[in-house]
Amino acid sequence: MKRPSVSPKLCADAEAALGQAGLSRRELLKTSGALIVGFCMGAPKVLRGQVPLSPPLGQLDSWITVAADGRIIAYTGKEELGQGIATAQQQLVAEELAVPFDRVTLLSCDTALTPDQGHTSGSQSHPTNFNGNNLAQAAATAREELIRIAAGRLGVPSDQLTAANGVVRSNTDSSASVTYAELLGGRVFNREVSPTARRKAPSEWTVLGQSIPLPDMSRAE
Amino acid sequence: MSVFTLRINGHSRTVDVDPATPLLYVLSDEAGLRGPKFGCGLGQCGACTVHVNGQAIRSCITPLERVSDGEITTLEGLGTSDNPHPLQQAFIDEQAAQCGFCVNGVIMTAKAYLDRNPNATRAQIRDALSNVLCRCFTNSRMLRAIYRYAEEAR
Ligand code: FES
Ligand code: FES
Numbered sequence: 001m002k003r004p005s006v007s008p009k010l011c012a013d014a015e016a017a018l019g020q021a022g023l024s025r026r027e028l029l030k031t032s033g034a035l036i037v038g039f040c041m042g043a044p045k046v047l048r049g050q051v052p053l054s055p056p057l058g059q060l061d062s063w064i065t066v067a068a069d070g071r072i073i074a075y076t077g078k079e080e081l082g083q084g085i086a087t088a089q090q091q092l093v094a095e096e097l098a099v100p101f102d103r104v105t106l107l108s109c110d111t112a113l114t115p116d117q118g119h120t121s122g123s124q125s126h127p128t129n130f131n132g133n134n135l136a137q138a139a140a141t142a143r144e145e146l147i148r149i150a151a152g153r154l155g156v157p158s159d160q161l162t163a164a165n166g167v168v169r170s171n172t173d174s175s176a177s178v179t180y181a182e183l184l185g186g187r188v189f190n191r192e193v194s195p196t197a198r199r200k201a202p203s204e205w206t207v208l209g210q211s212i213p214l215p216d217m218s219r220a221e
Numbered sequence: 222m223s224v225f226t227l228r229i230n231g232h233s234r235t236v237d238v239d240p241a242t243p244l245l246y247v248l249s250d251e252a253g254l255r256g257p258k259f260g261c262g263l264g265q266c267g268a269c270t271v272h273v274n275g276q277a278i279r280s281c282i283t284p285l286e287r288v289s290d291g292e293i294t295t296l297e298g299l300g301t302s303d304n305p306h307p308l309q310q311a312f313i314d315e316q317a318a319q320c321g322f323c324v325n326g327v328i329m330t331a332k333a334y335l336d337r338n339p340n341a342t343r344a345q346i347r348d349a350l351s352n353v354l355c356r357c358f359t360n361s362r363m364l365r366a367i368y369r370y371a372e373e374a375r
Contacts (some may be wrong), residue, residue: 048307082320083319213313214318215319217313217318218313
């Protein structure tokens with residue numbers, strides 16, 4: 001028996017139809033593996049020069065999801081090779097989103113789910129994902145977006161709100177607070193990564209800069 | 222093909238192989254021991270190092286028949302994940318690996334050397350490790366781990 005091919009292939013009219021339906025690539029992949037075939041009148045063809053279905057770099061939902069229970073799922077195209085980049089990226093997302101390290105799940109290099117960031121090589125993963133764009137900027141955008149939504153929900157201006165430990169709270173009235181899960185759990189941001197979202201300064205760091213052992217170089221004590 | 226009864230990590234194991242088969246292949250394919258790694262297959266990198274009667278040898282270029290009478294120890298014979306050897310623990314404490322491919326050779330070479338030379342100086346340890354290659358350049362962390370073990374064991 002022939003096994004189904006690993007990477008999903010879309011024919012041109014399937015792409016167009018799904019685009020009209022407003023489905024994101026990730027939603028599409030989760031729900032409609034079989035559906036795609038139905039759109040294709042002829043033989044499916046791979047769109048030339050395109051990596052099929054990698055989530056677009058400019059979209060916040062390509063990088064960050066707030067799960068229903070408030071956990072943060074982060075998606076990256078830079079792979080762990082023992083150099084510690086998975087740990088570092090998990091720290092980065094935890095830091096910018098103001099959640100504990102353990103509350104971030106990092107998914108690496110699944111071509112259907114994560115942004116296509118090319119090779120992991122040449123010491124380029126930190127410059128790519130920690131400098132002023134990509135994963136770092138997405139995580140900062142996500143924090144600002146959660147605060148913006150919270151402002152509407154709580155009736156408190158954004159500049160009087162602080163995000164910490166997965167909760168957005170008023171600086172002046174500590175009873176005014178709302179969790180990430182309540183704000184966006186299980187739903188999408190549906191916006192672009194903001195080039196102006198504020199990255200945290202090193203002086204504010206609590207998770208970045210900590211030395212966290214590699215997951216496969218530690219053992220239960 | 223010939224039948225050999227080997228002593229590996231304190232257990233007996235009978236294999237039926239060509240006597241010229243490299244020890245590394247027998248350990249990996251017959252005994253399922255994947256601690257020793259195939260790096261170069263030419264005796265140049267050290268990734269395949271195991272002990273025969275306490276001596277570090279490069280198993281990729283060692284025909285089985287040459288060592289079939291010896292007591293063979295692989296990385297698995299040193300310690301386990303739950304109960305690592307102090308030298309392995311020193312590697313964990315120093316986070317002394319990147320990809321980890323060379324670590325078998327580094328640990329097995331250092332262990333055999335320090336068993337015979339427990340009072341070796343740091344310079345001597347560095348010398349003893351100089352022909353074990355690490356493609357990831359994790360050498361300084363690994364040397365820290367080895368010094369730590371050597372100095373704590375004294
Ligand atoms: S694999 Fe044996 S020395 Fe390189
Ligand atoms: S840690 Fe990769 S070769 Fe040494």
